Amino acid sequence: MDMMFLLLLFCHVSSAVKHSLKFFAAASSGVSHLIVAAAVVDGIMAVYCDSREVQAKQDWMKTFFENNPQHNETYSRECFKHLPNVVQAWIELFKQHFNQSGGVHVLQRMCGCEWDDETEEFNGFSLYGYDGEDLLAFDLKTEKWIALKPQAFDIKKEWDADKDRAKKYENYLTRICPEWLKKYVDYGNSSMQRTELPxxxxxxxxxxxxxxxxxxxxxxxxxxxxxxxxxxxxxxxxxxxxxxxxxxxxxxxxxxxxxxxxxxxxxxxxxxxxxxxxxxxxxxxxxxxxxxxxxxxxxxxxxxxxxxxPAVVLIAVIGFTVYKKKKAKRPPPPPVNSSELSERLNLETRLTNTPTCTLDCIKALHTVISCWTAKQ
CATH class of the missing domain: 2.60.40.10 (Immunoglobulins)
Incomplete structure (x- = not known):
């Protein structure tokens, strides 16, 4: 199947003792032979992969791969086997709920975790966007999904009913991601603590x-x-x-x-x-x-x-493209009921009070991918 996915990230940490590991993914129907992926640690791209290979972008990450070859293999499996299958399924699901039969459509996903190395507190998150707009967010505390558009309400109900899905997300966000983040910080701390003037x-x-x-x-x-x-x-x-x-x-x-x-x-x-x-x-x-x-x-x-x-497109792709004049935020769609509203407000409060990116960070991906496909 024709598709593209991009694993991206990144956003800024808010203090010297807070660290983050963030992955972004984007997939598009109707696009073939273009695969780009990235993992970002404390705002710095640590791992990059395309359709040919996985690359460690920092010296400390190269050392980590050398000492942990199985970790490199994990990235290869995710980049080349797992994600290409699951994201295509997600796109087909979203197209169905948006009553779309064809055309180029872009799915975005962000997931990851943050760690305060003084308090040992962790925060995990997983967000989905579709065609540049917020769609679904996972509430780790309730292990339920928040529908951010009316078309996502049925998907939310379906995913909420899948207890295995919720447990997998909970396990990844609270165990696997924090474990990886601690290891990355241990290897890259000396580099990430440096100060360089411009x-x-x-x-x-x-x-x-x-x-x-x-x-x-x-x-x-x-x-x-x-x-x-x-x-x-x-x-x-x-x-x-x-x-x-x-x-x-x-x-x-x-x-x-x-x-x-x-x-x-x-x-x-x-x-x-x-x-x-x-x-x-x-x-x-x-x-x-x-x-x-x-x-x-x-x-x-x-x-x-x-x-x-040097690489404007790459910067846009990994989620750092921004506009000088920010558009006014549109109000969220009306919730199904008061419980849905309460869930959403609780989630938005937690996202606002933590240094995580929201899906606004990756909305530019839709424009980038659309421009790329128009040239094909």
């Missing part, structure tokens, strides 16, 4: 475009960036971008400033990194702005790709 550049497409203060190569991802004038932080005429991953395991981010009409020397960009002793302050200097504006030909050439993320 290089900071001023970029501008045209003289009338916003001036972008761009920092790349920093680690960890707990960083802030802002513009200030005369020592005061600016909130107007400023657009803060999201933190995005680089291929080698570091991060990048940018903050845009509408070009001032005067007193450029009063403006400066400030980058702050958790664990770093000093801030990086970059004065707004016209002579230091890197631009691609060609006045002689009056055209704009794309800034060299080396300045930005």
């Amino acid at each position: 290089s900071v550049s001023l970029l501008q497409k045209t003289p009338s475009s916003p001036v972008s203060c761009h920092a790349t190569g920093f680690y960890p991802d707990r960083a802030t960036m802002f513009w200030r004038k005369d020592g005061e932080e600016l909130h107007e005429d400023v657009d803060l971008g999201e933190i995005l991953p680089n291929n080698e395991g570091s991060f990048q981010m940018s903050v845009d400033l509408n070009p001032p009409t005067e007193d450029w020397e009063k403006y400066e960009c400030v980058f702050q990194l958790t664990g770093a002793k000093d801030d990086i302050v970059t004065k707004l200097d016209k002579a230091k702005i890197r631009t691609n504006w060609d006045e002689s030909s009056n055209i704009t050439i794309l800034i060299t790709a080396a300045v930005f993320v």
